[in-house]
Amino acid sequence: MHQPRVATRDFLEEPAAQFPPNHLLATGVFRAELTLIKLQNIVKNFNRAPLLKGISLTVQEGERVSLIGPGGCGKSTVLKILLGLVPPDEGEALLFSTDMCHSDEDKRQSVLKRVGMAFQQGGLFDFMTVRENLLFAMEHMTDKDGEEMEYDLKRLLAGVKLPKTEGMFPHELSGGMKRRVGIARALCTDPDIAIFDEPTAGLDPVTSTIILNMIDALGGKGGKKTMLVASSNVEIAIRFADRIVVINEGLVVADGPWRQLLVSGPPWVQHFLSTRLIGLDIEYAHELHLPPSFIRKNWSAHSVR
Numbered sequence: 001m002h003q004p005r006v007a008t009r010d011f012l013e014e015p016a017a018q019f020p021p022n023h024l025l026a027t028g029v030f031r032a033e034l035t036l037i038k039l040q041n042i043v044k045n046f047n048r049a050p051l052l053k054g055i056s057l058t059v060q061e062g063e064r065v066s067l068i069g070p071g072g073c074g075k076s077t078v079l080k081i082l083l084g085l086v087p088p089d090e091g092e093a094l095l096f097s098t099d100m101c102h103s104d105e106d107k108r109q110s111v112l113k114r115v116g117m118a119f120q121q122g123g124l125f126d127f128m129t130v131r132e133n134l135l136f137a138m139e140h141m142t143d144k145d146g147e148e149m150e151y152d153l154k155r156l157l158a159g160v161k162l163p164k165t166e167g168m169f170p171h172e173l174s175g176g177m178k179r180r181v182g183i184a185r186a187l188c189t190d191p192d193i194a195i196f197d198e199p200t201a202g203l204d205p206v207t208s209t210i211i212l213n214m215i216d217a218l219g220g221k222g223g224k225k226t227m228l229v230a231s232s233n234v235e236i237a238i239r240f241a242d243r244i245v246v247i248n249e250g251l252v253v254a255d256g257p258w259r260q261l262l263v264s265g266p267p268w269v270q271h272f273l274s275t276r277l278i279g280l281d282i283e284y285a286h287e288l289h290l291p292p293s294f295i296r297k298n299w300s301a302h303s304v305r
C-alpha cells in the first residue's frame, strides 16, 4: 500500500520561493500540488512533415486526464516523447521533473520504474510468456517478494479476464488479449503514474467496459492514482476522465472538463465531441450524464427526463 507522498524538493519543479515553508508541510496542513507531467512546446516532424507543432500539457499528482484527437493526430507520439522513447525536435518533456530526453540512462530508468505504460500494441516481450512478462516487470521495478508477485500476477490476470493465459506467448494471443495483458503488466508494478494508449481499441463493448472498470478500480487502490489515457474514442475518453485534452493538427485545441467543452468549447471541438455522441441511445446519454442542454438540443423533447 502506498503511503501519501511527502513533497520533496527534487520532486517538485516549482522554484524554492513558491515552496511552502517546512513547518506547514510538516503539519500536513499544506499539501503542495505536484506536477508529475509537463510537456512544454513540443514540436515533432516526421520526414519533414510537421506532426506536433507546439504541444503543452501539465498533469498534477492524482489527476486523471484523457488525451483525445482524431486517428493519427499524434497521441501515441506524445506519450513516447513523454517517456523519452522518441526525441522531440523542440520543447521539453518532464516526467517527475526529469527531462526524459536529456537525462542519463540511470535517471531515466529510475523515473520509468514509477510509470506503468500500456502500449497500443501491448508492448509485450515476444520471447516471454505472459507470466514471464509480468514477473519480469515486477522483479525489475518493484521490491515485491515471490509471494506478492504471485498474488498480483493472478489478481491482475483475473482482473483483465485472462486467468488462463499465464503460459501463453504473445503470438498465441489476439490483439485485444495482448492489450489486456499489457494493461495488467502496466499495473503490476503499482506505478505512481499509469498511462494507457488506446486501452479498449478493437475490443467489444462488454470487454471495453470491463477494462475501464478495472482501470477505475485499480486506479483507486491506495489513493488517487495519476492516470493518462490516450484514445480517439470520445466515449471511452469521457467515461475515463472529466478532464480532456484535445489535440488536432499538431496543437492542443482544448483542455478542460468535457461537459463544458461539449456545450461551449471551440466550434471544432464541439463538433468533434458531439458527432460521436449524438448517435447514442437516449438512456445511455443520461447514464453518461451528458449536459441536459446538449440532450435537449440533440434528442427529441419527449425522451428528455
Ligand SMILES: Nc1ncnc2c1ncn2[C@@H]1O[C@H](COP(=O)(O)OP(=O)(O)OP(=O)(O)O)[C@@H](O)[C@H]1O
Residues within 6 Å of the ligand: 046, 047, 051, 069, 070, 071, 072, 073, 074, 075, 076, 077, 078, 120, 198, 231, 232
Ligand atoms: N517513427 C515514426 N516514423 C515516421 N512516422 C511516424 C513515426 N511514428 C509515428 N509516425 C507518424 O506520425 C503520425 C501520428 O502517429 P501516432 O501513432 O502518434 O498517432 P495517433 O494519434 O496515436 O494515432 P491512432 O489514433 O491511430 O493511435 C502518423 O502519421 C504516423 O505514421
Ligand SMILES: [Mg+2]
Residues within 6 Å of the ligand: 075, 076, 077, 120, 197, 198
Ligand atoms: Mg495511437
